Amino acid sequence: MTTQFLSGTQTETAPGEVRIWDRFVRLFHWSTVTLFALAYVTGEGPDGVHHAAGYALLALAGARIVWGFIGSRHARFADFLYSPRAVLRFLLDTMRFRAPRHLGHNPAGGMMAVALLAMIVVICCSGLMQEMDVFWGRKWVETVHVYAVRGTLVLVGLHLVGVLAASLEHRENLARAMITGRKRAP
Ligand code: HEM
Numbered sequence: 001m002t003t004q005f006l007s008g009t010q011t012e013t014a015p016g017e018v019r020i021w022d023r024f025v026r027l028f029h030w031s032t033v034t035l036f037a038l039a040y041v042t043g044e045g046p047d048g049v050h051h052a053a054g055y056a057l058l059a060l061a062g063a064r065i066v067w068g069f070i071g072s073r074h075a076r077f078a079d080f081l082y083s084p085r086a087v088l089r090f091l092l093d094t095m096r097f098r099a100p101r102h103l104g105h106n107p108a109g110g111m112m113a114v115a116l117l118a119m120i121v122v123i124c125c126s127g128l129m130q131e132m133d134v135f136w137g138r139k140w141v142e143t144v145h146v147y148a149v150r151g152t153l154v155l156v157g158l159h160l161v162g163v164l165a166a167s168l169e170h171r172e173n174l175a176r177a178m179i180t181g182r183k184r185a186p
Pocket residue numbers: 035036037039040042043044045047050051053054055057058123124125126127128129130131145146149
């Protein structure tokens with residue numbers, strides 16, 4: 001029942017459209033975007049808001065990882081994990097504007113999704129470690145936190161370039177699809 005609610009399998013789709021992103025994936029994505037921005041702007045305080053946003057991000061990332069095994073078809077890691085060779089080939093094809101359209105994440109998008117999830121976990125764990133007595137005064141923990149945040153900002157920039165490139169190439173609005181959950185049928 002819960003799985004069915006989160007998967008949104010009850011919702012009707014318009015003719016010519018297919019349902020790709022389930023309710024949980026969409027909720028996860030836009031909550032992550034909002035909380036990430038909130039955690040970023042509160043990095044130097046207030047601590048209460050910064051930590052609350054961080055804990056929520058970590059909980060969401062954890063839930064998303066579980067969903068990657070039990071969620072709906074396109075939410076599963078098995079649906080969007082490709083070999084490095086396939087990712088490279090896809091990127092080369094993209095540069096020539098002849099990459100195939102994918103209903104779920106394309107190979108590069110899948111790799112980016114995993115990278116962003118992993119970075120969120122690293123940022124939040126290094127944030128939590130700064131609060132622990134065992135790591136008190138350890139400068140490297142703070143350094144990991146700060147550089148992981150900066151690295152993630154670079155990845156988010158590339159993520160947006162990828163979303164824009166795939167949207168233009170296949171004349172579809174991928175950001176809109178992450179809101180409605182629907183895409184044009186193949
Ligand atoms: C559970 C999660 C997190 C915890 C416990 C945490 C904790 C901390 C702590 C203790 C600091 C040191 C400064 C201070 O005391 O205010 C800090 C700084 C900072 N954090 Fe986090 N954080 C978390 C998640 C995040 C996330 C997700 C982001 C990014 C969106 C982020 C971005 C920053 C930034 C930009 C700074 C300022 C670094 C600087 O001084 O240049 N944090 N965080």
